[in-house]
Amino acid sequence: MKGIHSAKEINGMPYTDFVGFINQWNVLPGAHTTLSKWAIFSKMDKNSNILEIACSTGFSSRELAILTGCRGKAFDISKSSVKAAVYNKKAYAPNTRISYFIKDGYQFKSSQKFSHIIIGAALRFFPEPERMLNKCISLLKEGGIILASPFYIKSRIPKKLILEFKKVFGIQPTIESYKNIMKTYQGLEILFEERNNLLKETKEEIKHYCHSTIKRVCKLRNISDKRLYNAMFQRLYKIKIMSNKLRPYQGYSVLVLRYRSNVYPNRYVELF
Numbered sequence: 366m367k368g369i370h371s372a373k374e375i376n377g378m379p380y381t382d383f384v385g386f387i388n389q390w391n392v393l394p395g396a397h398t399t400l401s402k403w404a405i406f407s408k409m410d411k412n413s414n415i416l417e418i419a420c421s422t423g424f425s426s427r428e429l430a431i432l433t434g435c436r437g438k439a440f441d442i443s444k445s446s447v448k449a450a451v452y453n454k455k456a457y458a459p460n461t462r463i464s465y466f467i468k469d470g471y472q473f474k475s476s477q478k479f480s481h482i483i484i485g486a487a488l489r490f491f492p493e494p495e496r497m498l499n500k501c502i503s504l505l506k507e508g509g510i511i512l513a514s515p516f517y518i519k520s521r522i523p524k525k526l527i528l529e530f531k532k533v534f535g536i537q538p539t540i541e542s543y544k545n546i547m548k549t550y551q552g553l554e555i556l557f558e559e560r561n562n563l564l565k566e567t568k569e570e571i572k573h574y575c576h577s578t579i580k581r582v583c584k585l586r587n588i589s590d591k592r593l594y595n596a597m598f599q600r601l602y603k604i605k606i607m608s609n610k611l612r613p614y615q616g617y618s619v620l621v622l623r624y625r626s627n628v629y630p631n632r633y634v635e636l637f
């Protein structure tokens with residue numbers, strides 16, 4: 366990804382390459398607050414061995430390792446995002462014990478089992494989410510935990526917004542209801558759940574975020590050309606404005622889910 370010389374090249378990058386290139390901390394819904402809830406309600410600590418699926422630039426595993434002292438692995442299919450994740454570990458969490466590598470989730474194999482598997486809101490990026498979740502469950506220790514934070518919709522998203530979203534991100538936003546989303550996880554025990562609304566950000570807040578991220582990548586990559594700064598800023602700004610427009614229609618759930626072989630895939634407790 367070296368040698369970016371024009372705005373055209375920046376705008377021509379696939380979305381995930383752009384995220385990796387600018388080292389956007391592509392966070393899960395709720396960011397640090399979701400991680401804090403996960404850490405507490407899943408009792409994650411220095412003995413935990415975690416796996417993060419579709420880690421993007423490494424936010425969840427890195428910050429959980431700082432919070433709890435856990436160790437583990439994290440992967441993503443995007444080369445540039447994993448490169449940024451490796452950089453972020455060195456720059457922001459050098460004493461943590463997480464290794465980052467490139468992998469397609471469907472191809473990942475492991476002889477060891479994990480105490481916690483982090484999927485955040487990433488399951489919907491897999492064409493067959495249930496297949497990916499089953500794979501995660503097969504990689505858990507007895508009594509192991511799945512940590513998820515899926516989006517769902519509270520009211521119908523106008524078609525125009527869905528098309529606009531597809532143009533910016535190259536994928537469709539979640540258009541599934543809460544009940545439909547929860548069906549995916551029905552074989553697991555819900556140890557903790559919290560349903561959240563999303564608050565829209567102001568343009569000032571978005572600008573501050575975009576400026577901070579793009580200023581950092583310019584410094585890191587020795588980019589002094591104002592046109593390149595502007596192209597990256599504008600693309601990120603557009604991404605953020607797009608996400609912001611969907612917020613009134615979306616909610617997300619913070620989930621701590623347990624796998625026990627003598628319960629799975631049944632449900633012996635009522636839903637409240």
Ligand SMILES: C[S@@+](CC[C@H](N)C(=O)[O-])C[C@H]1O[C@@H](n2cnc3c(N)ncnc32)[C@H](O)[C@@H]1O
Nearest residue numbers: 392393419421441442443469470485486487490
């Ligand atoms: C929005 S990011 C996830 C960010 C954050 N971890 C979260 O939970 O919302 C989605 C990521 O899924 C990755 N991804 C998509 N398909 C994948 C696959 N088959 N295997 C691994 N990663 C994949 C993309 O490269 C992207 O970085």
